[in-house]
Amino acid sequence: MTQGSWWGADLLGRHGEDEVWAQAGERTVTFGVLRRETAWLAAALRAHGIGARSTVAVHGSASFTQLFTLFALWSLDAQVTLLDGRPERYGRRPPPETGPVQFSVSLGESRESHHDFVDECEVLVRRRPRGRGAEGDCCLVQWSSGTTGRPKAVGRGPASLREELERISRVDGMPRRGERVAVLEPAAHSFGLVGGVLHALATGATAVFPASRTGEAAVRAAAEAHAVLGNPRHFAWLAGAARGSLPRLRLAVSSGDALPAETFSVFRGRHGVRVGQAYGTTETGIIAADPAGLLGPPLVGPPVPGLRTRVVGGVLEVHLARSPYLYEDTPWRGGWLPTRDLVTVEAATGALRLRGRVQGLGNTTADLLRIESVLRAHHHVTDAVVLGVGPIEAHVATRADLDSTDLRSWCRRFLGGAPAPDRYHLLRMLPRTANGKAIRDRVVLRRHTTAPRGNPTDERQRA
Numbered sequence: 446m447t448q449g450s451w452w453g454a455d456l457l458g459r460h461g462e463d464e465v466w467a468q469a470g471e472r473t474v475t476f477g478v479l480r481r482e483t484a485w486l487a488a489a490l491r492a493h494g495i496g497a498r499s500t501v502a503v504h505g506s507a508s509f510t511q512l513f514t515l516f517a518l519w520s521l522d523a524q525v526t527l528l529d530g531r532p533e534r535y536g537r538r539p540p541p542e543t544g545p546v547q548f549s550v551s552l553g554e555s556r557e558s559h560h561d562f563v564d565e566c567e568v569l570v571r572r573r574p575r576g577r578g579a580e581g582d583c584c585l586v587q588w589s590s591g592t593t594g595r596p597k598a599v600g601r602g603p604a605s606l607r608e609e610l611e612r613i614s615r616v617d618g619m620p621r622r623g624e625r626v627a628v629l630e631p632a633a634h635s636f637g638l639v640g641g642v643l644h645a646l647a648t649g650a651t652a653v654f655p656a657s658r659t660g661e662a663a664v665r666a667a668a669e670a671h672a673v674l675g676n677p678r679h680f681a682w683l684a685g686a687a688r689g690s691l692p693r694l695r696l697a698v699s700s701g702d703a704l705p706a707e708t709f710s711v712f713r714g715r716h717g718v719r720v721g722q723a724y725g726t727t728e729t730g731i732i733a734a735d736p737a738g739l740l741g742p743p744l745v746g747p748p749v750p751g752l753r754t755r756v757v758g759g760v761l762e763v764h765l766a767r768s769p770y771l772y773e774d775t776p777w778r779g780g781w782l783p784t785r786d787l788v789t790v791e792a793a794t795g796a797l798r799l800r801g802r803v804q805g806l807g808n809t810t811a812d813l814l815r816i817e818s819v820l821r822a823h824h825h826v827t828d829a830v831v832l833g834v835g836p837i838e839a840h841v842a843t844r845a846d847l848d849s850t851d852l853r854s855w856c857r858r859f860l861g862g863a864p865a866p867d868r869y870h871l872l873r874m875l876p877r878t879a880n881g882k883a884i885r886d887r888v889v890l891r892r893h894t895t896a897p898r899g900n901p902t903d904e905r906q907r908a
Contacts, residue, residue: 451519452584452606460649462476463475463476467479467652467654468651470656472564483520487518490570493570495518497523498522500524500526500578501524501547501550502525502526502544502546502549502550503550504552505552506562508552508553508562508563508565510564511552512632522584525584525585525586526544526587527587527632527633529631544598545577546576547577547578548570550568551571552566552567552569554567561657562657581600581602584606586598586600587633589728599769600771608730610647612731613734616731617736618736618737620645620648622649624671625670625672626650626651626652626670626672626674627667627670628642628653628674629673630700635726636700637674640698650672653666654666660685663679664682670694671696672695672696672697673691673694673696673697677701677702677705679699680712683712684712684715685715688715690716691718697720698721698736699720700723700724701882703742703743705817706818707821709741713738718738719739720738721735721736722735723736729782732748732749732752732761732763733745733754733797734747740794742799743800743814743815744794745798746796747795754797757783759787759800759803760785761788764781765782766779785803787800800814801814801833803833814831816839816860816865819856819859820856823855827874828841828875829842830884830890832890833864836868837866838887839869839870840872841870842873843873849868849869876890
């Protein structure tokens with residue numbers, strides 16, 4: 446397949462040579478440079494034997510080289526497994542999440558000190574003898590976060606990516622031509638790639654990447670941005686930035702996890718902008734959006750145009766023509782994919798109200814996110830995750846001498862007659878994914894607690 450005929454060639458080719466495509470720190474990259482670097486890398490990768498239906502895993506330093514490599518591989522009609530992995534994490538061993546790929550591409554492997562985003566870095570290609578070529582038209586493989594269980598390999602085809610870009614373009618208020626968009630989510634993550642990098646390419650906006658995954662870097666990247674795309678941890682950082690530090694900001698969109706109402710309120714008070722939400726999954730792409738934050742959490746907006754959704758037993762399901770999972774043996778005849786998110790549809794607006802993640806069987810009317818918010822409002826609680834629905838478990842981070850009786854009384858006071866936790870597990874710190882998402886897997890969370898001390902519903906981690 447030639448450089449000009451791949452599915453996304455128009456994204457790279459529709460803007461002028463000197464228009465700025467992206468920036469990180471002091472380095473800017475024009476669309477002309479993007480096209481030339483992509484073409485050069487495509488020729489180099491082709492010389493290594495990579496071509497149509499080759500399967501390639503890309504991991505290593507977040508960088509402009511990472512994106513040049515992704516576009517180059519797509520221009521060769523290769524299937525790309527995009528990983529959010531640092532090269533020193535794997536060394537010369539292939540990443541375990543790659544599946545049966547034919548090639549492994551490591552970015553920045555020789556760097557002595559790693560920075561989360563670098564301008565450019567070396568590209569090392571290794572052939573894997575037991576790999577298999579691609580079947581079907583899948584061009585992108587990403588792994589689900591695993592916050593509620595085992596991560597799964599999710600495959601997306603060109604049509605799926607184009608359809609998601611079209612859905613995003615039809616959502617009012619999303620970034621537009623000429624704007625600077627701070628993309629704080631890694632490009633290896635679903636919304637960071639499609640809603641951030643690819644949407645900016647499609648519209649002619651300038652993507653601005655943070656130099657590292659720190660609060661200071663997030664503030665610097667957002668300082669002159671018109672729009673910021675990130676997750677709740679990013680917006681908690683930005684909420685602490687000085688007033689007036691985001692003078693151009695008109696749009697702030699959170700994705701990847703439920704946005705706490707506290708973060709929404711503090712950010713709006715500090716910067717005068719509501720934090721909106723874009724809700725979706727790795728399997729489906731974007732599902733619902735309220736980018737202007739007019740509804741506020743826990744509402745995430747109405748379903749985006751062109752997507753079929755329904756709620757069954759309190760759980761949101763999305764209609765997909767085929768299974769998104771590459772290495773699963775479960776038969777798929779087309780139909781409804783459960784998201785495992787508890788959702789209520791607001792009658793007045795059609796917006797989706799998130800209530801938490803389903804685990805087990807039981808009371809699906811419980812609002813788990815509301816319980817979390819109530820628990821986090823306790824002055825001795827630093828974080829909370831509530832799992833349901835039978836029984837409802839609260840995993841609470843605290844450094845104070847709390848017990849389940851204290852928390853049960855607190856919840857009874859502020860929840861009234863609404864469902865409350867049946868069990869409380871106390872620990873010093875809640876486990877999170879590398880990107881800061883709350884782990885919502887009962888087995889993983891229980892590993893962070895010790896045997897109960899005295900009260901069987903009060904499990905405390907001793908640190």
